[in-house]
Amino acid sequence: MNTTCNLIDRLDAAIEVARLVGTKLEAADLSRRDENIKGHNDIVTIYDKLAEHTIITSLHEKFPDDTFFGEEGGSVEFEQHDEKLSSGRWIIDPIDGTANFTRGIKEYAVSIAFEFEKNSPVLGVVYAPKRNELFTAVKGQGAFLNNNKIQVSDISDPAHAMTIFAFPFRRHDLYASFLQYLHQIFQQTHDLRDFGSAALHLCFVASGKAEAFVEYALGYYDIAAGMVILQEAGGSISSYDPSIPVAEKCDVIATNSLLHDWYVSTVRNNLLIAHS
Numbered sequence: 001m002n003t004t005c006n007l008i009d010r011l012d013a014a015i016e017v018a019r020l021v022g023t024k025l026e027a028a029d030l031s032r033r034d035e036n037i038k039g040h041n042d043i044v045t046i047y048d049k050l051a052e053h054t055i056i057t058s059l060h061e062k063f064p065d066d067t068f069f070g071e072e073g074g075s076v077e078f079e080q081h082d083e084k085l086s087s088g089r090w091i092i093d094p095i096d097g098t099a100n101f102t103r104g105i106k107e108y109a110v111s112i113a114f115e116f117e118k119n120s121p122v123l124g125v126v127y128a129p130k131r132n133e134l135f136t137a138v139k140g141q142g143a144f145l146n147n148n149k150i151q152v153s154d155i156s157d158p159a160h161a162m163t164i165f166a167f168p169f170r171r172h173d174l175y176a177s178f179l180q181y182l183h184q185i186f187q188q189t190h191d192l193r194d195f196g197s198a199a200l201h202l203c204f205v206a207s208g209k210a211e212a213f214v215e216y217a218l219g220y221y222d223i224a225a226g227m228v229i230l231q232e233a234g235g236s237i238s239s240y241d242p243s244i245p246v247a248e249k250c251d252v253i254a255t256n257s258l259l260h261d262w263y264v265s266t267v268r269n270n271l272l273i274a275h276s
Contacts, residue, residue, distance in 0.1 A: 006087075007114070007123055007138050010063065014090075014112045014125040015136065017058040021051045021094065021110050022129030030104060045102060051094035055112065059090055066090055066114075071221040088116045091224035096126075097197030106130035111199040113224035119247035124225030126199045135203040135229050143232035145207050152235045152256035153208040161189045161211035161259055164201045168216040178216060181270035185214070188266075202226025202254055206233035211256045212263050216240070218250040226254075236260040240267055 028047050052070045059066065070092040090112065095101050097108030107128070114123040122139040135150075137143040143150050155161055163185050168174040186192055193210065195201060199222060201213040206229045224247070227237055238260070240251035255263050 010059075010088075010114050011123055011125065011136065011138055013059055013062050014114070014123065015127075015134065017055050018110045018112055018125050018127040018134070020058070021054055022127050024054070025051065025095065025101065025108075025110075026129050030102060045095070045098060047101070048095050048098060051110065052092055055092050055094060055110075056090075063087070068092060069221065070094065071219060088114055089118070090114050091121060091221050093199060093219075093221040093225075096199040096222060097195075100196045105196065107195040107197050107200055109197055109199045109203075111221070111225045113228060115224070119220070119245065121224045121228045121247075124228035126203050126225050126229060128197075128200060133203075135206065135226075137229040137232040139228060139232065141232070143206055143229045145203075150207040151233050152206060152230075152258075153211055154258065155211050155256065156258040158188050158259060158262050159190060162191050162193065162209070163189050163263075164193050164195065164204060164210045164213040166194050166196070166198070166201070166215040171217045174216050177271050181214070181267045184266050184270050185263075198222040198252070199226045202230045202237075202252075205235055205254055205256060206230040208256070211259050213254045214252065214263065214267060216251050218252055220247055220250055223247075223250055223252060230254055238264055240271060242268070 025047060056068050065087040068090045093111040095108055096111045101108040109126050109128040112125045113121040115121045124137045126135040133145060135145050165182060168178050198215060198218050203226055204210045205213050230237055234257055235255060236257040237246055237254040239246040239249055246252060253263050253267055
């Protein structure tokens with residue numbers, strides 16, 4: 001199998017369907033917020049489900065041996081003919097930042113990743129329709145924003161760093177420890193922001209708009225595409241817990257690499273204090 005050709009074909013397909021879904025989301029009637037609660041403080045709309053269905057249907061038509069893991073549908077496997085094994089898995093978050101989307105806030109995105117091995121994404125597409133921003137990456141080939149190559153910032157002093165964070169809205173039991181490390185980051189860095197979309201947060205670090213992103217309790221579908229884009233742009237990503245790979249628990253410390261050790265030690269040291 002020619003891995004490079006297969007990935008380029010998949011990249012083109014992922015871009016095409018991401019743009020298609022983005023067009024449909026832009027045309028959505030948001031006068032009625034048809035929302036359901038799928039978890040604590042976690043909403044899903046009819047558009048999430050329709051977008052995921054569109055993505056899976058389109059990609060399955062082009063790559064019938066692939067399987068899927070989506071935020072709304074979970075794992076999806078199709079019947080394998082001639083006893084073929086799956087040739088890879090797509091990781092899909094049809095609307096990352098649903099709360100923003102339902103309120104007409106522009107920071108939401110369609111996030112699509114692909115992996116040959118579980119929890120090791122090698123392709124990422126993050127499309128923000130209202131921002132007209134398409135972030136893409138294939139492992140070993142760099143990261144791009146609207147076809148222009150991007151890289152992380154060269155800031156190495158925490159005092160000049162912009163940190164993107166997000167409250168652990170799904171896990172209120174983590175709030176105290178979150179405040180512990182956020183307090184230290186706030187005191188020692190330039191500024192803090194929260195835009196409401198983990199996929200975009202990772203892309204903002206990848207494109208040098210910020211130096212770091214930290215958040216508890218994400219899903220793998222939230223970060224898979226952004227992971228590839230960040231790493232291909234020269235960034236680093238770790239878990240809060242050094243013994244657990246970030247793709248398994250998805251407590252994320254993502255940085256421009258130059259500040260990675262500082263953010264990791266700040267978060268982990270303050271977690272130890274909070275839990276002592």
